[in-house]
Amino acid sequence: MLDFLEAIGIEADENFILAPNEQNMSLDVGSAFVLNVMDAFFSDQEERDDLVDLLLCHIARDGPDEKYFLNESSVDLIRRHFEISNARVLQDFVETDPGRDTLFAYKKSTWTAAADLSALGARKLGFLSGKNGYRSWRGQALASGELQVIASPVLGWSTxxxxxxxxxxxxxxxxxxxxxxxxxxxxxRLVLRLEGHYFANNESSRVLVPGQVERRLELNGQAIEIPLDTFDDYGCIDICLGHDSPTTPKSLGMNNDERELAYFLRGASYTVEP
Structure with missing residues (x-):
């Protein structure tokens, strides 16, 4: 829009409001349907942006389902509406190739409506459900209950x-x-930092990053460097931590806790670097 205003010699005034860049995106029909349904449930803009990011990754990886929002009848209606004004512009201001009598492209892809909106949305939701084990994290410091973003009880962690x-x-x-x-x-690369301490005879952990050689690290501030090409096309990663001597507090006479403990995670953060 700003390029158009500049081309015709008009400057945007102070009341001209630019939408955030995050919203100026190229989504397919199914993704737009999902966002329209979900918009009422987001607690903040960041949650919406994370979903948009995942949908854009899906489009980049697997291609759009239905890319265009206008069907042929809508395009024809727009052509007719602007036919007279465009003819005037064409006559007075635009030099065109011989034989061309319109500013419109003669053939433009349109929405075929091969599948209805609910079916397109259902396919997108099916994709999203397959990624629900990976929560978006922007690297901000996590502590206490926030650590469940990356360390779920179903993945070998306590509550x-x-x-x-x-x-x-x-x-x-x-x-x-x-x-x-x-x-x-x-x-x-992504540089992951974990803060914590070990229990009983445990002093370090075996760290296995997909596609990398297993490393032994003491996870108390020591950086874990992860090449970005280790992440999949959707930005997901699964890092495995191996523990040598999980020990129950009960076996040490400390209390009746029968959990097999090795490492206590107090905090986590990351930075993305050149």
């Missing part, structure tokens, strides 16, 4: 305590997704 949460058993997983459309093209 949160006021200061953080314990691992349970021999394996625990950290799962999350960054937002690929928000990552700089110059970024090459």
């Amino acid at each position: 949160p305590e006021p200061e953080g949460l314990w691992t349970r058993g021999e394996l625990s997983h950290l799962r999350f997704r960054l937002c690929p459309t928000r990552v700089s093209i110059h970024a090459r």
Whole structure:
């Protein structure tokens, strides 16, 4: 719109409001349907932006379902509405190739309505349900109950305590997704930092990042560098933590707690770097 105003010599005044860049996006019909349904349930703009990011990744990875919102009858109606004014513009202001008598492209893709809106939306929701194990995380510091964003009880972690949460058993997983459309093209790696302490005879963890050699690290501020090409096309990653000697407090005579504990996670954050 600003380019158009500049072309005809008009400057936008102070009342001209620009929409946020995040909303100026190219979504398909199914994605727009899902957003229209979900808009009433977002508690803030960031939640909506995270969903938009995932939908855009889906379009980039698998292609759009129905890209165009106008059907042929709507396009014909628009052509007729502007026919007279466009003819005047064409006559007085525009040089065109011989034989061309319209400003409109002669053939433009339109919405075929091969599937109805509810069917398109259902397919999108099916895709989204397959990604619900990976919650979007922008790297902000997590603590206490917030750690469940990346450390779910179903992934080898205990329920949160006021200061953080314990691992349970021999394996625990950290799962999350960054937002690929928000990552700089110059970024090459994600640097993950975990703060915590170990229990009983445990002193370090085996860290396995997809596609990488297993490393042994002491997870108390030591950085875990993860190449961005390790993340999948949707920005998702699953990091496995292995624990050598999970121990129950009960076996040490401390209390009646029978959980097999190894590492207590107090905090997590990350940065994306060149």
